[in-house]
Amino acid sequence: xxxxxxxxxxxxxxxxxxxxxxxxxxxxxxxxxxxxxxxxxxxxxxxxxxxxxxxxxxxxxxxxxxxxxxxxxxxxxxxxxxxxxxxxxxxxxxxxxxxxxxxxxxxxxxxxxxxxxxxxxxxxxxxxxxxxxxxxxxxxxxxxxxxxxxxxxxxx
Amino acid sequence: xxxxxxxxxxxxxxxxxxxxxxxxxxxxxxxxxxxxxxxxxxxxxxxxxxxxxxxxxxxxxxxxxxxxxxxxxxxxxxxxxxxxxxxxxxxxxxxxxxxxxxxxxxxxxxxxxxxxxxxxxxxxxxxxxxxxxxxxxxxxxxxxxxxxxxxxxxxxxxxxxxxxxxxxxxxxxxxxxxxxxxxxxxxxxxxxxxxxxxxxxxxxxxxxxxxxxxxxxxxxxxxxxxxxxxxxxxxxxxxxxxxxxxxxxxxxxxxxxxxxxxxxxxxxxxxxxxxxxxxxxxxxxxxxxxxxxxxxxxxxxxxxxxxxxxxxxxxxxxxxxxxxxxxxxxxxxxxxxxxxxxxxxxxxxxxxxxxxxxxxxxxxxxxxxxxxxxx
Numbered sequence: 415x416x417x418x419x420x421x422x423x424x425x426x427x428x429x430x431x432x433x434x435x436x437x438x439x440x441x442x443x444x445x446x447x448x449x450x451x452x453x454x455x456x457x458x459x460x461x462x463x464x465x466x467x468x469x470x471x472x473x474x475x476x477x478x479x480x481x482x483x484x485x486x487x488x489x490x491x492x493x494x495x496x497x498x499x500x501x502x503x504x505x506x507x508x509x510x511x512x513x514x515x516x517x518x519x520x521x522x523x524x525x526x527x528x529x530x531x532x533x534x535x536x537x538x539x540x541x542x543x544x545x546x547x548x549x550x551x552x553x554x555x556x557x558x559x560x561x562x563x564x565x566x567x568x569x570x
Numbered sequence: 571x572x573x574x575x576x577x578x579x580x581x582x583x584x585x586x587x588x589x590x591x592x593x594x595x596x597x598x599x600x601x602x603x604x605x606x607x608x609x610x611x612x613x614x615x616x617x618x619x620x621x622x623x624x625x626x627x628x629x630x631x632x633x634x635x636x637x638x639x640x641x642x643x644x645x646x647x648x649x650x651x652x653x654x655x656x657x658x659x660x661x662x663x664x665x666x667x668x669x670x671x672x673x674x675x676x677x678x679x680x681x682x683x684x685x686x687x688x689x690x691x692x693x694x695x696x697x698x699x700x701x702x703x704x705x706x707x708x709x710x711x712x713x714x715x716x717x718x719x720x721x722x723x724x725x726x727x728x729x730x731x732x733x734x735x736x737x738x739x740x741x742x743x744x745x746x747x748x749x750x751x752x753x754x755x756x757x758x759x760x761x762x763x764x765x766x767x768x769x770x771x772x773x774x775x776x777x778x779x780x781x782x783x784x785x786x787x788x789x790x791x792x793x794x795x796x797x798x799x800x801x802x803x804x805x806x807x808x809x810x811x812x813x814x815x816x817x818x819x820x821x822x823x824x825x826x827x828x829x830x831x832x833x834x835x836x837x838x839x840x841x842x843x844x845x846x847x848x849x850x851x852x853x854x855x856x857x858x859x860x861x862x863x864x865x866x867x868x869x870x871x872x873x874x875x876x877x878x879x880x881x882x883x884x885x886x887x888x889x890x891x892x893x894x895x896x897x898x899x900x901x902x903x904x905x906x907x908x909x910x911x912x913x914x915x916x917x918x919x920x921x922x923x924x925x926x927x928x929x930x931x932x933x934x935x936x937x938x939x940x941x942x943x944x945x
Contacts, residue, residue, distance in 0.1 A: 417770030423766065424767045448725035450726050516726065517731045531725065
């Protein structure tokens, strides 16, 4: 009987505590700065083009091979009469979010700081009816950064 | 004149019933076929392999950094401990020296992970016994605070991929010490809650005491490790017997049980949680600023040929990684010695002769992770 009463005491004390739950779809908790959702490409506002040069480093390092990268000559390069310093630039980029295992390796191997993990809620709430819709192309990957909402975190 | 005892007029036949793989009490996709005589289990045939993904074989196609992510998914309740075995095996092969600060942080995270894993056990075990809800939500509340800390440090709530051969992927947050203090405070409260909620509860004791007894000799024969073995009275803890990281420099006790029943396994885990809190406090006192990776790490780590077996004490027992390298940047062969797999073998011995409802309690007390059993 004593043990039962002690159990009841624990349950009663829980009434006094503040609730830890949250009504999820209506209210969101604040995500930590380092939160890793899915990889995104970053937009270079100074030269108005993506940072990515299409060097395939992330594609080679990806453990699940969820990336496809195609590179092209930069039409905006200085030699072509433009004002960009990038000789090569990304042409097409796909990431299959259905395969990605969010290991952060692509961010670590990037030589141009062109890719980062999404640390906003948009990276978590992205359910779709068709798996093919999880394959993101270049405009989709850039949109978050181009809109200026993404404050990417980089390992110190 | 013939006399018959009531109930003996007819021949009875044992009944084969199927339990799982989609059964809430099997902790994943584990199927057991029970041969029952009324309510008594006469035989138990376990079927595993529903969660087999070939993680070991996959890791052979990955370089040493890529393989870390697969170790997380092998043991999804004690990810840091699984990563630790893997990266320590690589370090042993490559002869890397891990900086002191990285070792202390690894220890803190592994012990926190042990806490979160045991909180998961206390909750799930309560549900198995029939304390539905209460124990589960209480322990999950405490587990959440630990996962929040992990998320702040590593960025992910479950699949951390934070340890690297040689050290850590990046530095912990600036407020690490304060946050660990907060988490420990709530964990202490959580341990007290779980202890008060169930340990002395008469109904809980009636359901767990003298159920699923395994003797020390049998437990050793079956290859049990971790809390299952210690509950039978064998004080084998790899942190004590063959210390890795800095466990030799901290002071902690190894709790052992006396009977080896389901209740002892519960008691051992509750006490282990208290010891983990003690270890983390000592680690925090010894944490000094410093590098977290060795100087001059190559961009792509390559190891000399050789083979190595490295084992650490994960929350469920000995988590070993056997790695063969033929040189190059990936293992030639990787084998994970799963603690859950060995512990699960003893289930048949424990469950035969008990009631069907007790078989569920026994399975719960083994605290298996099916992803680790099947790999």
